[in-house]
Amino acid sequence: MTGLPDVLREHNLTTEEYERIVERLGRPPNRVELGIFSAMWSEHCCYKSSKRYLSTLPTSGERVIQGQGENAGVIDLGDGIALVFKIESHNHPSFIEPFQGAATGVGGILRDIFTMGARPFAILDSLHFGNLDEPRTRYIMRGVVSGISFYGNCIGVPTVGGQTLFADCYSKIPLVNVMCAGIAGKDKIFLGKASGPGNVVIYAGSRTGRDGLHGATMASSAFDETSEERRPTVQVGDPFAEKLVMDSCLELMQRGLIEGIQDMGAAGLACSTSEMAARGGTGIRIDLSKVPRRAANLTPYEIMLSESQERMLLVVTPQHKEEVLDVFSKWGVKAVAIGIVTGDGTLVVDEGTKRVAEVPLALLIGQCPVYDRPTARPPSQARPGAVERVDISLKDAIEALVGSPNLCDKRWVFEQYDHLIGTNTVVGPGADAAVLRIKGTKKAVALCLDGNGAKAAIDPYWAAVSAVAESFLNVCCTGGKPLAITNCLNFGNPEQPSVMWQFAEATRGLKDACELLKLPVTGGNVSFYNETLGESIFPTPIVGMVGLLEDVRLVVRPGFKRAGDVVLLLGKTDPRLDGSELAGIVTGSRGKELPPVDLEAHKRLSQVLLKLGRDGLLQSAHDCSEGGIALALLKSCFVAGDGSWPGVTVSVPSDVDPVAWLFAESPSRVIVSVKQEDVRRIMRYLERQHLEHTVLGEIGGDAFRVKSGHSSLFSATVEHLWRIWASKLEELLAGESK
Amino acid sequence: MRRARVLVWLKKDVLDPQGRTITEALHGLGYDLVEDVRQGKVFDIKLDDGGVDDEALVAALSEMSRRLLSNPVIEDYSIELLE
Amino acid sequence: MRRARVLVWLKKDVLDPQGRTITEALHGLGYDLVEDVRQGKVFDIKLDDGGVDDEALVAALSEMSRRLLSNPVIEDYSIELLE
Amino acid sequence: MSVRFGIVVFPGTNCDLDTKAALEASGVESHFVWHTATRLDGFECVILPGGFAHGDYLRTGAIAAFSPIIPALRRHIDAGGLVIGICNGFQVLLEMGVLPGAMMRNRSLRFICRFVHVLVEQADTPFTMNCTPGQVLRMPISHFEGNYYIDEAGLKSLIDNRQVVLRYCDAEGKCTPESNPNGAAFNIAGICNADRNVFGLMPHPERASDSLLGSVDGKLIFESIAESVSGRSIGQAG
Numbered sequence A: 001m002t003g004l005p006d007v008l009r010e011h012n013l014t015t016e017e018y019e020r021i022v023e024r025l026g027r028p029p030n031r032v033e034l035g036i037f038s039a040m041w042s043e044h045c046c047y048k049s050s051k052r053y054l055s056t057l058p059t060s061g062e063r064v065i066q067g068q069g070e071n072a073g074v075i076d077l078g079d080g081i082a083l084v085f086k087i088e089s090h091n092h093p094s095f096i097e098p099f100q101g102a103a104t105g106v107g108g109i110l111r112d113i114f115t116m117g118a119r120p121f122a123i124l125d126s127l128h129f130g131n132l133d134e135p136r137t138r139y140i141m142r143g144v145v146s147g148i149s150f151y152g153n154c155i156g157v158p159t160v161g162g163q164t165l166f167a168d169c170y171s172k173i174p175l176v177n178v179m180c181a182g183i184a185g186k187d188k189i190f191l192g193k194a195s196g197p198g199n200v201v202i203y204a205g206s207r208t209g210r211d212g213l214h215g216a217t218m219a220s221s222a223f224d225e226t227s228e229e230r231r232p233t234v235q236v237g238d239p240f241a242e243k244l245v246m247d248s249c250l251e252l253m254q255r256g257l258i259e260g261i262q263d264m265g266a267a268g269l270a271c272s273t274s275e276m277a278a279r280g281g282t283g284i285r286i287d288l289s290k291v292p293r294r295a296a297n298l299t300p301y302e303i304m305l306s307e308s309q310e311r312m313l314l315v316v317t318p319q320h321k322e323e324v325l326d327v328f329s330k331w332g333v334k335a336v337a338i339g340i341v342t343g344d345g346t347l348v349v350d351e352g353t354k355r356v357a358e359v360p361l362a363l364l365i366g367q368c369p370v371y372d373r374p375t376a377r378p379p380s381q382a383r384p385g386a387v388e389r390v391d392i393s394l395k396d397a398i399e400a401l402v403g404s405p406n407l408c409d410k411r412w413v414f415e416q417y418d419h420l421i422g423t424n425t426v427v428g429p430g431a432d433a434a435v436l437r438i439k440g441t442k443k444a445v446a447l448c449l450d451g452n453g454a455k456a457a458i459d460p461y462w463a464a465v466s467a468v469a470e471s472f473l474n475v476c477c478t479g480g481k482p483l484a485i486t487n488c489l490n491f492g493n494p495e496q497p498s499v500m501w502q503f504a505e506a507t508r509g510l511k512d513a514c515e516l517l518k519l520p521v522t523g524g525n526v527s528f529y530n531e532t533l534g535e536s537i538f539p540t541p542i543v544g545m546v547g548l549l550e551d552v553r554l555v556v557r558p559g560f561k562r563a564g565d566v567v568l569l570l571g572k573t574d575p576r577l578d579g580s581e582l583a584g585i586v587t588g589s590r591g592k593e594l595p596p597v598d599l600e601a602h603k604r605l606s607q608v609l610l611k612l613g614r615d616g617l618l619q620s621a622h623d624c625s626e627g628g629i630a631l632a633l634l635k636s637c638f639v640a641g642d643g644s645w646p647g648v649t650v651s652v653p654s655d656v657d658p659v660a661w662l663f664a665e666s667p668s669r670v671i672v673s674v675k676q677e678d679v680r681r682i683m684r685y686l687e688r689q690h691l692e693h694t695v696l697g698e699i700g701g702d703a704f705r706v707k708s709g710h711s712s713l714f715s716a717t718v719e720h721l722w723r724i725w726a727s728k729l730e731e732l733l734a735g736e737s738k
Numbered sequence B, C: 001m002r003r004a005r006v007l008v009w010l011k012k013d014v015l016d017p018q019g020r021t022i023t024e025a026l027h028g029l030g031y032d033l034v035e036d037v038r039q040g041k042v043f044d045i046k047l048d049d050g051g052v053d054d055e056a057l058v059a060a061l062s063e064m065s066r067r068l069l070s071n072p073v074i075e076d077y078s079i080e081l082l083e
Numbered sequence D: 001m002s003v004r005f006g007i008v009v010f011p012g013t014n015c016d017l018d019t020k021a022a023l024e025a026s027g028v029e030s031h032f033v034w035h036t037a038t039r040l041d042g043f044e045c046v047i048l049p050g051g052f053a054h055g056d057y058l059r060t061g062a063i064a065a066f067s068p069i070i071p072a073l074r075r076h077i078d079a080g081g082l083v084i085g086i087c088n089g090f091q092v093l094l095e096m097g098v099l100p101g102a103m104m105r106n107r108s109l110r111f112i113c114r115f116v117h118v119l120v121e122q123a124d125t126p127f128t129m130n131c132t133p134g135q136v137l138r139m140p141i142s143h144f145e146g147n148y149y150i151d152e153a154g155l156k157s158l159i160d161n162r163q164v165v166l167r168y169c170d171a172e173g174k175c176t177p178e179s180n181p182n183g184a185a186f187n188i189a190g191i192c193n194a195d196r197n198v199f200g201l202m203p204h205p206e207r208a209s210d211s212l213l214g215s216v217d218g219k220l221i222f223e224s225i226a227e228s229v230s231g232r233s234i235g236q237a238g
Ligand SMILES: Nc1ncnc2c1ncn2[C@@H]1O[C@H](COP(=O)(O)OP(=O)(O)O)[C@@H](O)[C@H]1O
Pocket: A044, A045, A054, A057, A067, A068, A069, A070, A071, A072, A112, A265, A266, A487, A488, A489, A521, A522, A523, A524, A525, A526
């Protein structure tokens, strides 16, 4: 017999939390109940450390149909169309089993989207890995990418964008954040509510096994030597099953047969039943003996907490029950009635005639603990200071950055993703933001993911502001008007004051940036405890932005188009290398300060960019971010065509250090190319708008040339640089397969 | 020269969507006598053992199976020396 | 209740890119005693034979293997009754 | 005569909606047929679209090749009706034995999604009659198993009978090893049967049927079929 302390440790509950349960319940919980509390009161499910910060984020806006609190956010795109979107992390499962962890991460976020009544139409992924010199990192990366590829490709949703970054701190725990967006009828949104006492509760999808027991609690504690043993049975993704579940659910919604619906994700049945009843202000009673099973001798505890994939919980009226079951059977999806909605505010779990759990929802959902954890600025961050001069030749700097893992071509990743299925992908991976048209309208949606942990490690506040600002600009570069964000906050152990300080700073940055740019935050996800053996990851806030193009024909792309076009830089360059990729690569340190973002100037730049795009004056637009002007120019050359590379000649102002000027990462800058004949008109407009701008040079030839006055500082064919850029990742990933 | 065979299977409690789908397909073809199918991987390995004894060979094969041929998190393996 | 095992291999003259990659990876890990690896599929099948004799069982299994479990254009199969 | 296409949908098929949309853009009427149907009457052309029928478990196309619809498909073929299998549909036709050869994993052992160029080797099929021989088309591929295998005798007979319809090539139309994305024998991207009424190809013409998406070359294929059936020009190329 194990003692109470062991039981609590196993369930990741504190003594105070346990005492609260006993007191409010009026008796000690039985083991099934304890399991349910453990899952629902885990960090992963109840946001106990983050809630007070998340509640500060702006959530309203004229286009918001559904803000935080549901399975996904919903915004209005006009014409009766709504966009449903959300991001999820699957970091811990991807560490344990990269392929299945990432695959089931995709499966989970897809369910969050179609459960709202939307057909998923795009996936984006933000991936962070350790150093590719380590075999284990290569193994994890290969597994994660093929897992996402396997699931997304099979179910038939295009993966259209994302980011792939590397830093040593992610070698113990990779970050796998997946965002999904779907399209729904504005008045056909379904919610995760169990309404109407007397309604029937239906379980649909795969059978229940022992998969992922304790997944939610695992994602709510750090890894240590004993994690190996606490490892849950790994969940295996079955995208084929999910496609049938998705298609059948969408048909049921189309036919108006559903009252409420939610996927079974983290904490499975325990979470979906109690959350649905709590949102509906009702109660719920289920009978576990009706639950379809895959494994023999499952206990009630295991059935309630299993995280078997590809399962949904539905609430339907008794009149519709048979019709609903018929639709599932046509699609070959297992579905059974397992309970009813009650009016008594209680979650009741029976197994046949035996009662196995009975918990008031007001306690389980309404009174889960919320913490105001201590914060403390880490001493290393107390004294900011600028990066010293970076000593490197222009040629070495260019070649180093073009071939650096963070900046090189990510084709090795995204060519494994079907990014074209759906025949909506107007701009796919490799651009600032992906653009997908909405069939039957003139509109298109722009989507992107952004965030930089290495910068957040220097200053979480300004890194969060930058992530919002940069994704905002990415969307504007395509001609899209930014509408809203979702976000995924990946942090270390919140019980450490320094981590909590990072979290507080990052959310403050998100809040300030979103308020000023008038962006509602319609949802997101927090992933704490990204830590192994006491080593935390960089604080890594990731922003998922969605925007709208009213006329898809006016889409702007990042690639240079035509010899003779003039290249302009919009925005102001502060030639300091603080926080820059170049400083990181050359000196091993990005310094202790980030360039701040002037959000007012940022807004002005975005408005100018959108106006130029609407007037059809932009041949190309690409924002300046990691790698500064140099990399932005090169990427516009690299992605220009299919096997042909236009050159460009640029002039560096005579009064600056060329390396610092070309590689500084000051925010709020965009490189555009325009037709010769439009230059004067555009310049006049920019002057009227008081927007700082520089003529950089002209497209032509086949080389990337940098001049200062009449002297040439650098010249190489674009094709030569492209080869370094395009082959780097494949080279780094070569080697034994595990 | 020796030959060895390594079989790799999903662990018992891990979902095997392939096996399930194949079972259903066989039923669809009328093979009702089939109760269940599990699909695994098999590797036939030619070895130049340089005179090592069986025990050492199996040890090497176990190591390969653990490190490369199987994924110990979700799979089990078994080894057989063929000749 | 009976159990049978079906092994499916690429035909000898069909290039097996997976086997080659695994051989190279094993060499990369230092297992120089490995000369060659071929990867195949294995199916373990539980059967409710309803008292049919072995010959009939093997006949049924051959038919399943030919029709579904293997693709005769590129693959060969073999059958083993396990118990 | 109005042309009607049937689009067969297996559980796991996922290019059915895209295919229908592309046909609509070419002015062709089409209808979905669920795999449990047993008749294909009234369709001049039947499309087996791309996707992952039955999850591609076991082997691509293997389980779909035994669907209830398959006998009707064979009757349609025997009666001279047209059939086009795109990507997964091509794999199903190979598993059915209607087209020779088999699909193996891509040489790189990775899934590949990208635009490629293919050379039209045969323009005298109902599927390519609007192309010119030697024309280079740009269309996307998106598959894990597109590495076409056939033994030497089989390949010779394909070539002799002019059944190799599309081959992977570079932008200039040269069929080089570098322009072969998946290791397919003889750079084969698409073949037809000896009677020239069944066509299988790995590239996705439905994804190259709108200039907004980067290519309209795929329309040539749908319009060829429609025209060869109806004997008149429909839709607008380009
Ligand atoms: N970083 C965040 N910013 C804003 N809202 C968040 C954030 N993290 C989580 N939320 C919101 O909290 C709620 C619960 O999220 P979550 O438990 O991840 O949803 P589920 O697991 O059901 O998909 C959601 O409405 C989600 O949008």
